[in-house]
Amino acid sequence: MNKPTLSDLRAFMAVAEHRSFRRAADLLGITRSTLSHAVRGLEDSVGARLLHRTTRSVSLTEAGERLLGRLDPLMSDLDAALEEVAGEQGHTTGTLRINGGENAIRLLLQTVVPEFLARYPGVELDLVADGRLVDIVQQGFDAGVRLGEAVPKDMVAVRLGPDMRFLAVASPEYLAAHPAPKTPDALMQHQCIRQRLPSGKRYRWEFLKRRQEVAIDVPGALTLDNNQLIVEAAMNGLGIAYVPEPYARAALRDGRLVPVLEDWCPTIAGLFLYFPRTRHMSTSLRAFIDMVRAVSG
Structure with a gap:
């Protein structure tokens, strides 16, 4: 049996870990064809199929599972040894x-x-x-x-970083025309600047007071997906926003924004x-x- 190279073994491990030739190739900095050739060369060397390949997925064969199980600790020990030597040299x-x-x-x-x-x-x-x-x-x-x-x-x-909290904030101009809400439920009568999460869902505003938890899908004509833009929209009087306090801190300090429902905004990790x-x-x-x-x- 021709002994496989270290790079072939690392190529196989990358595909096995990420279950994707494309992702593994990107992480290794090589082309998919080069990666595929390396894995096929390893399979030829050991005389066994290591991966099931389809147009949509990659999975390990039984032989591939066994090989990966043996390689993981060996490669970890090798990497540790190399880094230990480098560390001793101050690198x-x-x-x-x-x-x-x-x-x-x-x-x-x-x-x-x-x-x-x-x-x-x-x-x-x-x-x-x-x-x-x-x-x-x-x-x-x-x-x-x-x-x-x-x-x-x-x-x-x-x-x-330290503990922080989300704050409901609005501009003085907005609050002059719309009296500040006293409870989270009162937000249903306000214009709120909603947030679109990366998943595509809208963020439900979460409040807590004396162990009473409230989560509200607030109303509003404007939805944004960036906290800084949400703060800017609130400063422009477009409604009440609910953002991590650091984003609003400067505007709160100079009076461009005012906190509302502050006793309902809990501190979180x-x-x-x-x-x-x-x-x-x-x-x-x-x-x-x-x-x-x-x-x-």
Whole structure:
């Protein structure tokens, strides 16, 4: 049997992990035809079919499952050994891919990223500001940043920012023409600036007071999908908005916006960096996590 190359084994593992030749090829930085050729070469070397391929899906054969199960710990140990040697020489290298919402990535850029890049010039940061709640493992990310309540339960989470809250806000001009609501139900008589989530659904405004929870699909003639634009629309008197407090802070400070239903707006867990619980963690991710912990106190 011709022994397969290390690159062929990594090619197979990438396809097996992502169940997609296209996604695996993108992550490896090679063409799909090159990737397909590598996997076929590996199958020829071991004398067994490792993947079931159709035009719409890729799945592992029984032989592929067995091989993947043996390769995972071996490759993890190999990567750990290589990174350990690099670490001993004072080099932390590689690409670190992190997914998060716009506000989360902005916070990273303001706090962690400048010092991290200065301290670890051999690491390339690939930050994706994506409002969708993606599966970071399936999409090939090393870590993600989300509000605490949105972090998957099987992930390890490290606090990045303080607790925060969503606030209902409106302009003084709007409130001069429409008396401020006293309870969440009163929003049904107001013009509200609605938010379209990345999933396509409209966000239901969630309130809490003395353990009484209320979720309302508010009325409104205007729907937007960006918190900054929602704040600007509220400042222009187009209705009541419900946004994370940091987006409205400057306008609240100078009086362009006024909070309403403030006693119904609860504090929630802030932003967290999260990552999968695995046997082996890259030195670049470990360094990034350590810096997040240092910045967050």
